[in-house]
Amino acid sequence: MTExxxxxxxxxxxxxxxxxxxxxxxxxxxxxxxxTGIGYSGSGYYSPVGVMKRDSIPPNGGKAGxxxxxxxxxxxxxxxxxxxxxxxxxxxxxSTHDPDYAAVICSAYNDYLINxxxxxxxxxxxxxxxxxxxxxLAAKEIDRVGGHPDIVQVIISSAARAPLGQRMxxxxxxxxxxxxxxxxxxxxxxxGGSSTAPTAAGYPTRYxxxxxxxxxxFMAHLVNMVCEGVFVKFPGLKVVLTEGGVAWLAPLMWRLDxxxxxxxxTVPWLKKLPSEYIRDHCYFxxxxxxxxANPQHLIDLFNMMDAENMILFSSDYPHWDFDSPHMIxxxxxxxxxxxxxxxxxxxxxxx
Amino acid sequence: MTExxxxxxxxxxxxxxxxxxxxxxxxxxxxxxxxTGIGYSGSGYYSPVGVMKRDSIPPNGGKAGxxxxxxxxxxxxxxxxxxxxxxxxxxxxxSTHDPDYAAVICSAYNDYLINxxxxxxxxxxxxxxxxxxxxxLAAKEIDRVGGHPDIVQVIISSAARAPLGQRMxxxxxxxxxxxxxxxxxxxxxxxGGSSTAPTAAGYPTRYxxxxxxxxxxFMAHLVNMVCEGVFVKFPGLKVVLTEGGVAWLAPLMWRLDxxxxxxxxTVPWLKKLPSEYIRDHCYFxxxxxxxxANPQHLIDLFNMMDAENMILFSSDYPHWDFDSPHMIxxxxxxxxxxxxxxxxxxxxxxx
Numbered sequence: 001m002t003e004x005x006x007x008x009x010x011x012x013x014x015x016x017x018x019x020x021x022x023x024x025x026x027x028x029x030x031x032x033x034x035x036t037g038i039g040y041s042g043s044g045y046y047s048p049v050g051v052m053k054r055d056s057i058p059p060n061g062g063k064a065g066x067x068x069x070x071x072x073x074x075x076x077x078x079x080x081x082x083x084x085x086x087x088x089x090x091x092x093x094x095s096t097h098d099p100d101y102a103a104v105i106c107s108a109y110n111d112y113l114i115n116x117x118x119x120x121x122x123x124x125x126x127x128x129x130x131x132x133x134x135x136x137l138a139a140k141e142i143d144r145v146g147g148h149p150d151i152v153q154v155i156i157s158s159a160a161r162a163p164l165g166q167r168m169x170x171x172x173x174x175x176x177x178x179x180x181x182x183x184x185x186x187x188x189x190x191x192g193g194s195s196t197a198p199t200a201a202g203y204p205t206r207y208x209x210x211x212x213x214x215x216x217x218f219m220a221h222l223v224n225m226v227c228e229g230v231f232v233k234f235p236g237l238k239v240v241l242t243e244g245g246v247a248w249l250a251p252l253m254w255r256l257d258x259x260x261x262x263x264x265x266t267v268p269w270l271k272k273l274p275s276e277y278i279r280d281h282c283y284f285x286x287x288x289x290x291x292x293a294n295p296q297h298l299i300d301l302f303n304m305m306d307a308e309n310m311i312l313f314s315s316d317y318p319h320w321d322f323d324s325p326h327m328i329x330x331x332x333x334x335x336x337x338x339x340x341x342x343x344x345x346x347x348x349x350x351x
Numbered sequence: 352m353t354e355x356x357x358x359x360x361x362x363x364x365x366x367x368x369x370x371x372x373x374x375x376x377x378x379x380x381x382x383x384x385x386x387t388g389i390g391y392s393g394s395g396y397y398s399p400v401g402v403m404k405r406d407s408i409p410p411n412g413g414k415a416g417x418x419x420x421x422x423x424x425x426x427x428x429x430x431x432x433x434x435x436x437x438x439x440x441x442x443x444x445x446s447t448h449d450p451d452y453a454a455v456i457c458s459a460y461n462d463y464l465i466n467x468x469x470x471x472x473x474x475x476x477x478x479x480x481x482x483x484x485x486x487x488l489a490a491k492e493i494d495r496v497g498g499h500p501d502i503v504q505v506i507i508s509s510a511a512r513a514p515l516g517q518r519m520x521x522x523x524x525x526x527x528x529x530x531x532x533x534x535x536x537x538x539x540x541x542x543g544g545s546s547t548a549p550t551a552a553g554y555p556t557r558y559x560x561x562x563x564x565x566x567x568x569f570m571a572h573l574v575n576m577v578c579e580g581v582f583v584k585f586p587g588l589k590v591v592l593t594e595g596g597v598a599w600l601a602p603l604m605w606r607l608d609x610x611x612x613x614x615x616x617t618v619p620w621l622k623k624l625p626s627e628y629i630r631d632h633c634y635f636x637x638x639x640x641x642x643x644a645n646p647q648h649l650i651d652l653f654n655m656m657d658a659e660n661m662i663l664f665s666s667d668y669p670h671w672d673f674d675s676p677h678m679i680x681x682x683x684x685x686x687x688x689x690x691x692x693x694x695x696x697x698x699x700x701x702x
Contacts, residue, residue: 303645
């Protein structure tokens with residue numbers, strides 16, 4: 001398929017050795033990272049296929065995603081990407097325990113991102129990381145670096161202590177709105193450290209289950225954000241549910257709208273159907289896209305929820321389940337394809 | 352719509368005052384219930400529309416669902432029900448803490464069910480309750496009363512301490528298979544007592560969210576049961592996911608099958624796609640059915656997953672969100688309707 005436009009990739013993971021943040025850290029944090037590394041809380045689930053796309057190790061032998069020049073060559077030029085939203089991995093720090101430390105790591109990363117990535121290529125746009133452990137510190141950080149012209153998004157972890165509609169998190173949304181930045185929510189540390197169990201029923205046994213059930217985190221956050229009135233309180237806020245799946249959204253909206261009709265007295269601040277708030281405020285990235293045996297089924301489901309206006313293409317480069325823009329969603333009509341692979345992100349991120 | 356068959360209702364909640372179980376309890380349990388009631392762990396969420404259908408209070412003023420004669424008149428005769436699977440509410444005891452107490456309450460209820468309901472009308476068939484807190488005691492109870500001719504199902508709570516595929520629960524499945532009984536999983540106590548939080552992201556704020564997110568519990572249990580090989584180990588086992596929704600199943604199967612293709616090395620006991628185990632072993636009851644703005648969307652989604660062989664009609668009588676068999680799924684084709692409202696349950700329960 002040949003398009004008249006380049007792609008916009010809404011989820012590209014730049015990586016770095018922990019030591020890359022040292023120049024951006026002051027004591028006592030610098031010594032901590034120097035001696036014991038950043039110390040993320042792992043989820044405890046093992047992927048037998050690894051985490052990284054095998055061919056994404058840069059020529060210098062460093063981590064996949066750590067070499068801007070190689071990323072430009074392999075992803076940006078290799079797949080005709082006009083803009084790559086660099087999402088990093090540092091949002092995962094929210095599943096540790098010390099709110100000051102988590103905030104400091106995010107700040108160091110944001111400075112590193114601005115200094116060592118965002119100027120390297122016009123395609124690179126940045127998602128600044130904040131921790132949900134102290135929302136007031138997160139809001140301060142958004143005000144500190146959110147005005148940088150190449151920062152186009154705030155990113156937080158979907159692995160949290162509570163559903164993200166809870167009021168303690170609202171200062172983050174207020175700051176994102178104030179700075180005109182969409183807020184991305186990204187999985188990765190579900191079940192690790194201070195975060196909740198990765199499924200409603202608790203801890204499953206294996207990575208295949210953890211990965212399959214990741215969508216539950218997004219369902220729960222979304223329902224809670226809508227019902228707690230986040231989009232009423234912050235009418236300018238846009239939320240990007242990144243890497244959490246898409247197909248579950250239609251059944252969830254049906255169920256939530258039905259329940260709203262019976263139970264609306266408990267959420268009187270909502271002035272329209274829950275699904276209308278979702279349509280007006282939320283975006284969903286494609287990777288990892290659900291793949292029915294009959295690909296037309298996914299397109300049919302998209303059409304049921306008018307999904308073409310809510311979906312952003314993402315590759316998840318350089319992770320193992322990378323989706324090539326040439327391979328996925330081939331049955332989309334050209335107009336829907338143009339929106340999902342280019343136009344929606346262009347408008348959302350004001351590119 | 353006039354059918355040539357009567358309906359089979361797979362989820363009918365008979366209720367009783369706690370004191371109704373006293374004749375079936377020995378000491379010290381009898382005194383406990385007499386002085387402080389059964390003592391379920393409530394979920395802590397408040398329904399502004401109540402829990403019971405307003406017109407279901409029997410003439411004697413007792414609890415909705417507590418009078419067999421009134422249930423016969425209102426439900427069985429009123430809605431042309433050939434068989435009503437009596438599911439009770441006692442499965443909720445699993446979210447308390449003492450495994451001996453939970454087992455004793457289930458046994459008392461099962462005796463009460465057999466003595467005071469099952470002989471009252473040929474439509475009444477019983478789901479015997481067991482607690483998941485001690486699976487070996489549960490298996491003993493299944494062997495004790497599972498052979499009764501009017502007991503057609505074992506029922507457990509979806510609110511549990513862990514995903515229900517975990518090996519500690521397998522004695523329950525072995526006993527259900529040994530007794531030729533399907534196993535129903537039913538929600539109600541999610542987030543109460545010893546059970547996990549009601550969503551993957553933790554505790555939402557309100558009942559509308561709790562009710563909307565209930566499906567997550569079923570998704571997680573189902574994924575875990577399939578991946579832990581429950582249906583390989585117990586090839587005769589049938590599982591009925593009761594009152595957990597239906598529409599989410601298609602997207603979940605797509606996601607799980609896709610992940611299986613990449614990650615099957617970690618579940619080598621599976622010999623076919625996860626969705627094939629689900630199709631061969633699982634049933635889903637209709638109430639509360641998802642209701643898209645365009646009802647045809649639900650039928651289209653059903654067709655994508657060949658749902659007509661996996662779905663059982665249920666009313667959830669006498670609960671507030673009761674579904675009348677005359678009102679739901681009107682766009683089904685006659686053949687699918689016959690299966691869902693009659694044939695599937697007839698075969699499953701050997702009626």
